[in-house]
Ligand SMILES: Nc1ncnc2c1ncn2[C@@H]1O[C@H](COP(=O)(O)OP(=O)(O)O)[C@@H](O)[C@H]1O
């Protein structure tokens with residue numbers, strides 16, 4: 210079936226699952242920063258940016274945290290992979306993010322990281338998906 214108007218329920222679901230993604234990335238950023246600042250008492254930075262790029266919308270979350278260790282990098286999108294202590298991490302955030310952004314909405318989810326400097330996650334979504342998420346009523 211092609212091109213029928215999305216039902217209100219479909220709009221609501223699109224918004225709900227994308228919101229979970231938008232929430233998880235800054236939480237991961239905050240955890241990574243805590244690992245860095247706990248000893249020195251200074252504050253870190255999380256920068257959330259959005260921009261339009263033709264038919265795409267880009268959302269990036271950049272942190273000044275510890276970076277992602279090389280040994281972990283190939284596994285961060287696997288379900289239940291966490292480097293955090295019990296009770297703090299479930300390892301489901303990035304697996305869900307990839308399922309929602311890439312598999313469900315045809316977007317991309319990438320990152321750049323540097324140990325001791327920080328990490329930037331970048332979500333790219335087709336504009337149509339992003340507009341659907343924005344239109345949906347919140348209940
Ligand atoms: N911004 C980040 N900086 C450093 N490491 C990260 C960051 N985001 C994710 N990670 C790594 O990826 C792993 C998986 O993340 P996620 O799927 O959200 O699970 P969780 O946060 O529950 O551990 C984390 O345990 C952590 O090792």
Ligand SMILES: [Mg+2]
Pocket residue numbers: 233236237298300301302303
């Ligand atoms: Mg997480």
